[in-house]
Amino acid sequence: MNMRDCPDLLEITPSAGVERVRHGWRAKCLQRLVRMDLPVPRSFAIPAAAVQTIAAGRSGGLPGLSALFETGDGLVSVRPSAVMPDWGGPGTVLNVGINDATHARLAGRIGRGNADAIYLSFVQSYAINIARLDPDMFAQEGDGALAHALRLYHDEMDEDFPQDPARQLAEVLRSMARAWDGPSARLLRQAKGAPADAPLGLVVQDMALALGPGLSGSGTIQFVDPVTGTPRVTGRFRGQHHGAAVGSGAETLYLTCDERGTSLEDVAPDIFADLVRFGVAARERLREEMQIEFVLTDGRISIIDAVRLQRSSRASVRIAVALARDGIIPRTEAVMRVEPRALADLLHHQVDPRSPRDVIARGINASPGAATGRIVFSAAAAQAAAAREEACILVRRETVPEDIRGMHASVAVLTERGGTTSHAAVIARGLGKPCIVGASGIGIDGRARTLHAGARLLREGDEITIDGSSGEVLAGAAALLDPALDEAFTQLLDWADAAGGIGVRANADTPEDARTARRFSAQGIGLCRTEHMFFDADRLPAMREMIFADKPADRKLALDRILPMQRRDFIELFEIMAGLPVTIRLFDPPLHEFLPHDREGLRELAESLDLPLSDVTRRVEALSEFNPMLGMRGVRLGITVPEIYDMQARAIFEATVEASRKGAPVVPEIMVPLVSAMREVELVKTRVDAVAAAVRNERRSDFTYRLGVMVETPRAALRAGDIAAHATFLSFGTNDLTQMTYGLSRDDAGRFMGIYVGQGVYAEDPFHFLDNEGVGELLLVGARRARQQRPGITIAVCGEHGGNPESIDFCAEAQFDYVSCSPFRVPVARLAAAQSAINSRLRDKT
Incomplete structure (x- = not known):
C-alpha cells in the first residue's frame, strides 16, 4: 500500500x-x-x-x-x-x-458453514448499527439465515447489501x-x-480468523487474579468462536489445567507456553498487568489487543507493590498508581464482586465496608442482639447521640435521612463500620418494627447486607471478602510514608479508636471528642444530676463523680499513644442531648432524681432551643457553666502527671470548640491555667500543655489573628464551618444535594469535598492571619474533610501542619499525603 x-x-x-x-x-x-x-x-x-x-x-x-x-x-x-x-x-x-466473492473464497478454505457465520454476523451488525434497521428483523440464526438477512436488507434499503x-x-x-x-x-x-x-x-x-481447521478460536489470558491480585493464570479460550460468529465443534476451554474442564494447557502446551511468555514480556515492557486478547488460526497465534487488567481495590495494591518489587516500576510510581480511596476497601469486609447482588435500596455511601446482620430498630435491641452474639444492623430514620451504644453493638448502620457528615456517618466512620445514610427510598415504621424498601416489606429480625462502599442495601446474606491488611498493604504505606507529606493524625474518642489509630500509624490524635464519654451508663446519671443542679457547688459535686472516670479515659489514651500528641476537645454538645424527651424516659428520670415529673418536664423544656447547634454549646456552655471545663481540665492534667510518670512525657493539647471571639479564649484560658497551677501544686509535679482553638465559625476564621494571640494551634473543624458558611444543615442537605450537584449548583457535595473557593478561602485567610500574629502557630484540619484526598492536597499546598480524620481513614490520608508531596516535587521540577 x-x-x-x-x-x-x-x-x-x-x-x-x-x-x-x-x-x-x-x-x-x-x-x-x-x-x-x-x-x-x-x-x-x-x-x-x-x-x-x-x-x-x-x-x-x-x-x-x-x-x-x-x-x-x-x-x-x-x-x-x-x-x-x-x-x-x-x-x-x-x-x-x-x-459475496470473499464469502465464496472463505467457504472453500474454512467450510461453508463457517463462512456463512462470518458473513451473517457482519450483515446483522451493519444493518443494525450502520443502516439503523430494526434489530428484531435480523435475529434469525441457523440454516438459511444468511440468505434471509441479505434479502431483508435489500427489501428495507431498496439496494443490495x-x-x-x-x-x-x-x-x-x-x-x-x-x-x-x-x-x-x-x-x-x-x-x-x-x-x-x-x-x-x-x-x-x-482480521485473524478464529474459525476453520485445526485448533482455531479466540480467547483472553491474564496473569493475576483480578479480585485478589495474587499471581494466577486465568482466562477462557473459545474454540471455533469468531466474535459473534460460532462455527461447528465450538467449545470453551479453561486456560490452565488447575480449573475444571478441559484446558488449553493440556490440549496445546506449546501454544499455552507461548501465551505465558508473551504475557511476561508485556508486563515488563508495558510496565503493567495486562489482559491479552488472542486468536488461534489453525494453531497459529495472533495477538489482537492488550488492555490494562480491570482489578479490585485489593488487587490494585498487590499489583503495584509486585511491579515495584520486581524492579519494573519505581516505588514512588507504585505509590502514585493506587487511588487513595481504594485503601478503604482493604480495611473492611467487602461484597465479593463475583457474587449476585439483590439490591433493595440505595443511599449515600457514608462509611465503607460491608456487613450482614438482622434488622433492629433501636439501640436497646442492638445491644440485646450483641449480648446474644447475633450480628445486627441498626436501622433508624436518623441517629442521635443516645444511639452510640447501639451503633457500637451493631455491625452496620442504615438511616433514612442524613448526609456524609451527619451523626450516623461521622460515628460509623470513626467505628470503622459500614454505613448508608440518606436512603430516601425506604420507609421505617418504628412501632410496627417494619422497613419498606420499594415493594419489599422487611421486619425486625430479617437479614440484610449493607454495602457501605457502594451505598447499596442487599437482601439476605451476600458473599463477603475478608479485609486485606496484608504485607503488600503495609509495604505500600511504608513507601508512602517515606515519600513525606503533610502529617496525618486520627480523630479518636475511645481507647479502641486510639488503638486503631496506632495500628494504622497515625502521628497522634488530632481530635478527641470528650462528650461521647458522658453517654456511658455509669456516667449519664451524674451528668443529668449536674444539668438539674441550680448552684455551682451542686454542679461541681455531680461532676466530681465523673472526674475519676474522665481521668481514667485520658490516662488510657495517653498510654496508648505513648508520647504522641493528643488533642482533646472540651465539652461541645448542647445539654438537651443528655436528656430523654419521651414521656417514659422523663418519668424514669424524675424517679431517679426524686423530683416531680412536672419539674423535670419544665427543666427539659427550658433547655430546648429552636436551633441547638447554634445555641448554648461549645465554649458558650464552658463560659456559662464553667464547672464542666474545670472538671475536664483537672482530669486531663491529673492524667498527664500519672501517664508521664509511667511512660513518655505527655504534653496534652486542649482545644476549645465553637469559638467566635478572642475574649472567649481568654476566659477559658484563665480558668484552665488556674486548674493547671492547682494540679501542679497538689501533685508536686511540673508539666506543660498547649491550648488551641477549633475554628468552626466563619468569624473565628476571619478573626484568627486576634485569636492566635492566646492559642498555640488552630484546627479547622470543616464540618461545622461548611455548615455555617453555606447555611446548610449537614444532616438534612442529603435530601437535595444530589439535585444540586446534578444541576451544577455545586460542583460536588461540600460536606464530602472541601469547597476550595468558599470554605477553603476562609481556611487560607484564617491561616494567614494567624501566622502573621504568631509565626510558629500550628495549623490543622480536623473535620471529616481531613480524610478526603482532594482536601489533603489543598491543605498540603497551604502548608498546614497536619490533617486529622477517622481512624479507618488514616491509611487513605497517608497515601493521599504522599501523592500530594510527590506531585508537588514533580511540579517544582517542571
Whole structure:
C-alpha cells in the first residue's frame, strides 16, 4: 500500500510516529506490542482529527481504503482508541470487507458453514448499527439465515447489501465517529472524568480468523487474579468462536489445567507456553498487568489487543507493590498508581464482586465496608442482639447521640435521612463500620418494627447486607471478602510514608479508636471528642444530676463523680499513644442531648432524681432551643457553666502527671470548640491555667500543655489573628464551618444535594469535598492571619474533610501542619499525603 495515497491512515510499525494524544491509547499499545515482536496482525491508526472530519461528513471518504483489503483474507476490524482506556468508545466492528466473492473464497478454505457465520454476523451488525434497521428483523440464526438477512436488507434499503469493502469501511468509520460525538456518549465520558470534547482515534486491523481447521478460536489470558491480585493464570479460550460468529465443534476451554474442564494447557502446551511468555514480556515492557486478547488460526497465534487488567481495590495494591518489587516500576510510581480511596476497601469486609447482588435500596455511601446482620430498630435491641452474639444492623430514620451504644453493638448502620457528615456517618466512620445514610427510598415504621424498601416489606429480625462502599442495601446474606491488611498493604504505606507529606493524625474518642489509630500509624490524635464519654451508663446519671443542679457547688459535686472516670479515659489514651500528641476537645454538645424527651424516659428520670415529673418536664423544656447547634454549646456552655471545663481540665492534667510518670512525657493539647471571639479564649484560658497551677501544686509535679482553638465559625476564621494571640494551634473543624458558611444543615442537605450537584449548583457535595473557593478561602485567610500574629502557630484540619484526598492536597499546598480524620481513614490520608508531596516535587521540577 502506498501511504502517500492515504495520509490519514498510519500503519503501526515499530518506527511509526504513533502518538497517544493523536491516535489514542490502543494505537500506542499496539505499537509497543509490535516493537516486542509479538505476532500482531497488520494494523493502522486513524488520528482523532481525521475522525472528527469523518463525523462532520466533510471527508468525502478516506482515499486508499481499498488497499486495506488486499492482504490476508481481505477482512478488517475497527476498534476505538481514545486517549484513556477508561473513556470507552463505540463497540468494535468485526469482519468489515466480507462480500459475496470473499464469502465464496472463505467457504472453500474454512467450510461453508463457517463462512456463512462470518458473513451473517457482519450483515446483522451493519444493518443494525450502520443502516439503523430494526434489530428484531435480523435475529434469525441457523440454516438459511444468511440468505434471509441479505434479502431483508435489500427489501428495507431498496439496494443490495454493499459489496465494495471500501464503502463498507467508510460507513463503519462514519458511524463510529458520529456515535462518539453523540450527546449520550458525551455524558457517559464526562461521568468517567473525560472532557466532553475528548478526541477519539480509530484502529483498523487485519482480521485473524478464529474459525476453520485445526485448533482455531479466540480467547483472553491474564496473569493475576483480578479480585485478589495474587499471581494466577486465568482466562477462557473459545474454540471455533469468531466474535459473534460460532462455527461447528465450538467449545470453551479453561486456560490452565488447575480449573475444571478441559484446558488449553493440556490440549496445546506449546501454544499455552507461548501465551505465558508473551504475557511476561508485556508486563515488563508495558510496565503493567495486562489482559491479552488472542486468536488461534489453525494453531497459529495472533495477538489482537492488550488492555490494562480491570482489578479490585485489593488487587490494585498487590499489583503495584509486585511491579515495584520486581524492579519494573519505581516505588514512588507504585505509590502514585493506587487511588487513595481504594485503601478503604482493604480495611473492611467487602461484597465479593463475583457474587449476585439483590439490591433493595440505595443511599449515600457514608462509611465503607460491608456487613450482614438482622434488622433492629433501636439501640436497646442492638445491644440485646450483641449480648446474644447475633450480628445486627441498626436501622433508624436518623441517629442521635443516645444511639452510640447501639451503633457500637451493631455491625452496620442504615438511616433514612442524613448526609456524609451527619451523626450516623461521622460515628460509623470513626467505628470503622459500614454505613448508608440518606436512603430516601425506604420507609421505617418504628412501632410496627417494619422497613419498606420499594415493594419489599422487611421486619425486625430479617437479614440484610449493607454495602457501605457502594451505598447499596442487599437482601439476605451476600458473599463477603475478608479485609486485606496484608504485607503488600503495609509495604505500600511504608513507601508512602517515606515519600513525606503533610502529617496525618486520627480523630479518636475511645481507647479502641486510639488503638486503631496506632495500628494504622497515625502521628497522634488530632481530635478527641470528650462528650461521647458522658453517654456511658455509669456516667449519664451524674451528668443529668449536674444539668438539674441550680448552684455551682451542686454542679461541681455531680461532676466530681465523673472526674475519676474522665481521668481514667485520658490516662488510657495517653498510654496508648505513648508520647504522641493528643488533642482533646472540651465539652461541645448542647445539654438537651443528655436528656430523654419521651414521656417514659422523663418519668424514669424524675424517679431517679426524686423530683416531680412536672419539674423535670419544665427543666427539659427550658433547655430546648429552636436551633441547638447554634445555641448554648461549645465554649458558650464552658463560659456559662464553667464547672464542666474545670472538671475536664483537672482530669486531663491529673492524667498527664500519672501517664508521664509511667511512660513518655505527655504534653496534652486542649482545644476549645465553637469559638467566635478572642475574649472567649481568654476566659477559658484563665480558668484552665488556674486548674493547671492547682494540679501542679497538689501533685508536686511540673508539666506543660498547649491550648488551641477549633475554628468552626466563619468569624473565628476571619478573626484568627486576634485569636492566635492566646492559642498555640488552630484546627479547622470543616464540618461545622461548611455548615455555617453555606447555611446548610449537614444532616438534612442529603435530601437535595444530589439535585444540586446534578444541576451544577455545586460542583460536588461540600460536606464530602472541601469547597476550595468558599470554605477553603476562609481556611487560607484564617491561616494567614494567624501566622502573621504568631509565626510558629500550628495549623490543622480536623473535620471529616481531613480524610478526603482532594482536601489533603489543598491543605498540603497551604502548608498546614497536619490533617486529622477517622481512624479507618488514616491509611487513605497517608497515601493521599504522599501523592500530594510527590506531585508537588514533580511540579517544582517542571
